[in-house]
Amino acid sequence: xxxxxxxxxxxxxxxxxxxxxxxxxxxxxxxxxxxxxxxxxxxxxxxxxxxxxxxxxxxxxxxxxxxxxxxxxxxxxxxxxxxxxxxxxxxxxxxxxxxxxxxxxxxxxxxxxxxxxxxxxxxxxxxxxxxxxxxxxxxxxxxxxxxxxxxxxxxxxxxxxxxxxxxxxxxxxxxxxxxxxxxxxxxxxxxxxxxxxxxxxxxxxxxxxxxxxxxxxxxxxxxxxxxxxxxxxxxxxxxxxxxxxxxxxxxxxxxxxxxxxxxxxxxxxxxxxxxxxxxxx
Numbered sequence: 001x002x003x004x005x006x007x008x009x010x011x012x013x014x015x016x017x018x019x020x021x022x023x024x025x026x027x028x029x030x031x032x033x034x035x036x037x038x039x040x041x042x043x044x045x046x047x048x049x050x051x052x053x054x055x056x057x058x059x060x061x062x063x064x065x066x067x068x069x070x071x072x073x074x075x076x077x078x079x080x081x082x083x084x085x086x087x088x089x090x091x092x093x094x095x096x097x098x099x100x101x102x103x104x105x106x107x108x109x110x111x112x113x114x115x116x117x118x119x120x121x122x123x124x125x126x127x128x129x130x131x132x133x134x135x136x137x138x139x140x141x142x143x144x145x146x147x148x149x150x151x152x153x154x155x156x157x158x159x160x161x162x163x164x165x166x167x168x169x170x171x172x173x174x175x176x177x178x179x180x181x182x183x184x185x186x187x188x189x190x191x192x193x194x195x196x197x198x199x200x201x202x203x204x205x206x207x208x209x210x211x212x213x214x215x216x217x218x219x220x221x222x223x224x225x226x227x228x229x230x231x232x233x234x235x236x237x238x239x240x241x242x243x244x245x246x247x248x249x250x251x252x253x254x255x256x257x258x259x260x261x262x263x264x265x266x267x268x269x270x271x272x273x274x275x276x277x278x279x280x281x
Contacts, residue, residue, distance in 0.1 A: 182203070193205055244278055
């Protein structure tokens with residue numbers, strides 16, 4: 001339980017101070033633990049160093065600002081503790097694969113690295129349960145949207161072979177593969193669709209379709225690029241996705257904590273079918 005307390009409190013502290021100049025010592029002091037305990041626990045639970053997690057969260061929020069505000073790039077860079085627009089641009093390209101100016105013109109989705117699901121962590125902690133299953137992000141916004149758009153099909157997707165990429169080539173290659181998968185889904189979706197990363201390599205697109213055939217066409221467009229490769233430091237990496245199409249009607253009996261599993265049921269159904277596109281209602 002001590003380790004779960006450290007993760008919950010460290011993530012909460014980071015989220016509350018993304019635009020502040022915080023140190024790892026600040027986080028450890030807030031969690032009432034040693035710096036070494038914080039670093040080891042955080043790495044074990046999230047598979048990210050604290051520095052890497054903060055950087056990716058800042059660059060995700062910066063991407064959101066690029067799409068949803070009129071702030072100039074220099075102001076956004078300084079807001080998220082980057083000393084200059086040049087330093088910010090280099091970091092942004094490493095995570096997103098393109099410059100902030102190009103991203104602002106071409107993209108719709110910004111939630112590449114959402115915060116971990118604190119609500120579920122806290123609920124598990126209160127019940128004395130362990131929170132170390134599939135990595136989950138905060139799904140509160142998705143939950144509310146699905147309440148309003150229950151008639152629309154959603155496309156649940158996960159990456160094919162990401163674990164193998166991480167283990168054989170490295171997590172840097174895995175991160176680039178995720179960014180490429182996101183680019184493909186972003187490119188295929190339209191302005192009136194909503195896109196969420198719900199886990200480590202799991203995603204949901206809330207379409208505006210009430211027709212299953214239209215949803216299938218969109219999913220097929222996404223997976224049509226399976227097998228296309230990207231360059232990761234001189235290594236060609238194949239990127240692929242599988243998709244499950246479903247509807248999730250959220251009523252008073254469906255709790256927030258159940259949403260992730262509902263989405264995963266659709267993905268698992270596709271995986272077990274041996275196909276890259278399937279429908280599960």
